[in-house]
């Protein structure tokens with residue numbers, strides 16, 4: 001089943017039709033490179049980078065990405081318009097296709113720094129932040145947010161937030177369709193406990209038909225994506241894309257109408273990742289281990305997946321070249337289920 005209209009090019013369907021959510025500790029450049037092997041058109045987001053890290057830290061290192069990752073969006077965390085403008089410009093100059101402001105992250109560290117989800121209570125400030133960025137960059141400036149904070153359940157709150165922020169020049173909103181409870185829940189609980197209310201994101205699209213609205217939160221299947229796309233412009237997928245990345249292998253064809261590139265095989269993707277690991281090691285001294293951690297879901301649900309995963313996540317194998325690790329992992333591909341733990345047969349000392 002196809003979910004695009006005949007005559008639409010992938011580009012005209014909109015940059016935000018599908019995206020992989022920003023996830024700290026997960027969607028680093030290695031992870032994004034891996035995801036790009038599975039889908040050509042899906043928009044990929046960086047982890048959040050704070051303005052402080054960019055202004056006072058090693059900006060080149062924080063902003064580094066591989067050319068293959070396009071289209072790729074930089075997510076910023078901050079609440080100072082002038083600082084955000086500086087960082088948005090840095091991001092554009094580095095080649096990012098979009099600058100996104102995080103107004104959805106509820107973690108304490110973020111609260112103390114006065115950015116993330118607490119900014120939803122300060123719509124005028126967010127508008128000013130957006131305007132400061134829009135004034136200095138040509139790429140789209142977008143906002144990722146929740147539908148409310150704490151116990152504020154009314155639709156009016158998120159409608160007024162979006163309306164105000166749009167005045168600053170933001171035309172794209174990525175809506176994580178649950179509240180953020182700023183006290184009492186961990187960030188993880190805040191991604192699970194506040195109920196999902198997709199209909200609020202749908203209403204935003206009805207009330208602001210000129211804006212691009214993407215819905216996020218709890219999406220795990222292609223059919224769910226298709227349903228959302230009947231109501232809004234885009235769907236953003238986080239944890240399921242990370243844990244079950246093969247889901248993405250069918251997206252170009254189903255959601256962008258692009259069958260020009262055959263769906264890759266898992267084997268081909270794994271081999272391409274080994275080439276990448278070798279290159280990352282030669283060029284930047286990166287150990288394969290920190291790259292492989294992002295592809296452990298590749299064989300999700302298949303026979304032998306558990307042992308295959310155990311090999312690729314075995315820290316004792318770190319000193320080996322990735323091609324040798326691959327050969328060990330290959331031994332388990334397609335093998336019947338076997339619950340005995342993996343033991344490397346070579347000495348790695």
Ligand SMILES: Cc1cc2nc3c(=O)[nH]c(=O)nc-3n(C[C@H](O)[C@H](O)[C@H](O)COP(=O)(O)O)c2cc1C
Pocket residue numbers: 021022023024025026047048075102103104105144176191216217218219236237238239240
């Ligand atoms: C490990 C992890 C880290 C995350 N880090 C960020 C982040 O840096 N910025 C952000 O806006 N959201 C972050 N999120 C939230 C996701 O972007 C997304 O909104 C959330 O997981 C809900 O989507 P899902 O149900 O498809 O995973 C993170 C989520 C996870 C699981």
